[in-house]
Amino acid sequence: MIKEKLNNTADLSIRPLQIGGAQKYEGVLLYIENLVDSQVIRDNIISPLLRIRNSSELDHQNLMNSLAYHHIQSPSVEISQSIEMAVNGIVRGKTLVMVGGFDRIVIAETTQWQQRSVEQSSRQRSPGGPMIGLSEQLKVNLNLIRSFIQSPNLVVESKQIGRFSKTDLSIVYLKHKVDQKALEEVRTRLDTLDVEYVLESRVVEDALEGRKKTIFPLVFLTEMPDVVAAALYEGRIAVLVNGTPMASIVPSLFVQYMAQPNEYYTKSGKLTNRFILFFCYFISVLLPGIYVAVAYFHENWFPAKFAKKYFTHSDTILSFFFEMCILLLILYLLILVSFRIQTDMIIVASLVGTMVVSTTAVDAKLIHPLSLIIVGIAFLTNLLFVTGGMANAAFTLRFFFLILGSFFGLTAMGIGFILLIIYMSRLRSVGVPYLAPIIPFRPQEFKDVFYRGDLKKLINSPHKYPHDDKE
Structure with a gap:
């Protein structure tokens, strides 16, 4: 029945053995050979069972209990009558001990998964803290x-x-x-x-x-x-x-993405890091839209000579809006390429990317130099929020505000920003408001929001999260 449940897989090993002295019991071990530690099976199961020479060592009324709890030396054993439980155990690297004439099975822990050693985290780093990262196990x-x-x-x-x-x-x-x-x-x-x-x-x-x-x-x-x-x-x-x-x-919570692990390991930046990160996130989202809105609707804010050179008399082929869209898409494409190609091809991709987004495109009158600077700033500030997944939200919002700024100006962007705050205040993470403790306003929790408070007070103060019925 177990072989049928496993579809007669070729790596199922069946090892017969005899247990006991004069009164021998016919037994068998079942395991998937690629998942188990063979040394553990020999030392903890086979050797103890084969050492049983005297039938008096066995409780014949409760043989399976006697084998499981007195002889098998596996760190974890359980007894079951369920075929489903036996199959579930064997595919997890456990070994089944079966004895003819008994309707129960001993399931012993013998798993040996292939795994990499604990290594330094390559995606998240903290200059002053631990360097090890989680693994797949x-x-x-x-x-x-x-x-x-x-x-x-x-x-x-x-x-x-x-x-x-x-x-x-x-x-x-x-x-x-x-x-x-x-x-x-x-x-x-x-x-x-x-x-x-x-x-x-x-x-x-x-x-x-x-x-x-x-x-x-x-x-x-x-x-x-x-x-x-x-x-x-x-x-x-x-x-x-x-x-x-x-x-x-x-x-x-949204404020959680503005706190970096290295803040808690170093003294510097406890008053400025959070403000810088908040500012950088808004810059990453709003700067391209602000730039295009100024170019289209508010060029009179700047001296005539400056406005003529950078806005009204731009001699590039594309409009400011399409320049920003193309540049943002190209940079996003470079990110996707860097994760999808072979590591030894990244140098080639970087070279091609430099040729596409560089002064070469500016000299060819394809891209305005100021557009290149604006997109570069937005892209660099966005990289600060890759950890945790907030950068993807910024990418979408950047296009949203770019469209608002291009067609309706800064006033529409301001209205859009207010609507965005209202929308975020309605989000819930397992019932907790996303903008807490800012919305709803909880000043007692501000000791670790816009600045990193005293570590002793942070450690000793309890954290409480607001809840409501909206989900």
């Missing part, structure tokens, strides 16, 4: 988090997602600090997730974000275990999926 990631939070209050809830192939998932939080309403919302959304399989955490992130889709990330992503630990201390919840070297943290 869930057990390794939980080990890293526990190394930062050595407390009995650290709770790990395990789930399995997928009908066709089950994937392990863990919900991690601190019992005495977690926001209980957010935790219940996370449990509810994950329990209602019904998919055939999970290859990466994106489907889990969609479930955590809820039915209301938005361009803003409602789940904060990180591969730094110290960032996960800090979020847990603040009452947030981390969701880790086996096979994904990222942790999904909720609730996710």
Whole structure:
């Protein structure tokens, strides 16, 4: 029956053996050879069972219990009568011990997954903090988090997602600090997730974000275990999926993307970094639209000589609006290319990109030099928010405000900005307002919003998140 459930796969190993002395029992081990540690099977299962020479060592009434709890030396064993449970165990690298004449099976832990060692994070770095990043193995990631939070209050809830192939998932939080309403919302959304399989955490992130889709990330992503630990201390919840070297943290707030990990490891910048990041985000979103709006509607704000040279008498082929659109699309294309091509081809892609977006295009009268500078500033400031996923929202908003500025001017951009704030204030991350603690206004939480407050006060002060019934 088990062979049929596994579709007679070629890597299923069946190892017969005899157990006992004068009264021998015919037994068999089943495992998938590519998933198990053969040394563990020999030392912890085969050798102890073959050493049984005297039948008095066995409890014949409860033979499977006797084998599981007195002889098999695997760190984790369980006894089951379910074929489904046996098949689920064997595909996870466990070994089945079966004995003729008994209707129960011993499932012993013998898994050996192939995995990379813990390495330095390549996508997120902190000059003054830890350099290690999460890996693809869930057990390794939980080990890293526990190394930062050595407390009995650290709770790990395990789930399995997928009908066709089950994937392990863990919900991690601190019992005495977690926001209980957010935790219940996370449990509810994950329990209602019904998919055939999970290859990466994106489907889990969609479930955590809820039915209301938005361009803003409602789940904060990180591969730094110290960032996960800090979020847990603040009452947030981390969701880790086996096979994904990222942790999904909720609730996710807009102000969270303005706080960089290195702020908490260095003394400098605690009063200026946040303001600079807020300013850079608005520059990244609004600057192209402001530039085109000034060129089309407000060139009289500048001296006539300057306005004539840069706005009214531009001798480029394309209009300012199309220049900005093409430049933004080319830079976005370069980002996509850098992730999709071979690493040894990145130099070639960079060379071609430099030829397309450079002074060559300016000399050919294709692009205005000021347009190139504006797009370059917007692009560089956008790179500050790649961590966590906020950069994608900025890319969409940049085109939205570019269209408003091109056709309706700065007044329309101002109205659009107000509508954007109203829209963001209505977003919720597992029930918590996205703009909290700014909207709703909670001044007691401002000690870590626009500036990094005293670390001792931050550590000792509790974090509370507002909730309402809107979702």
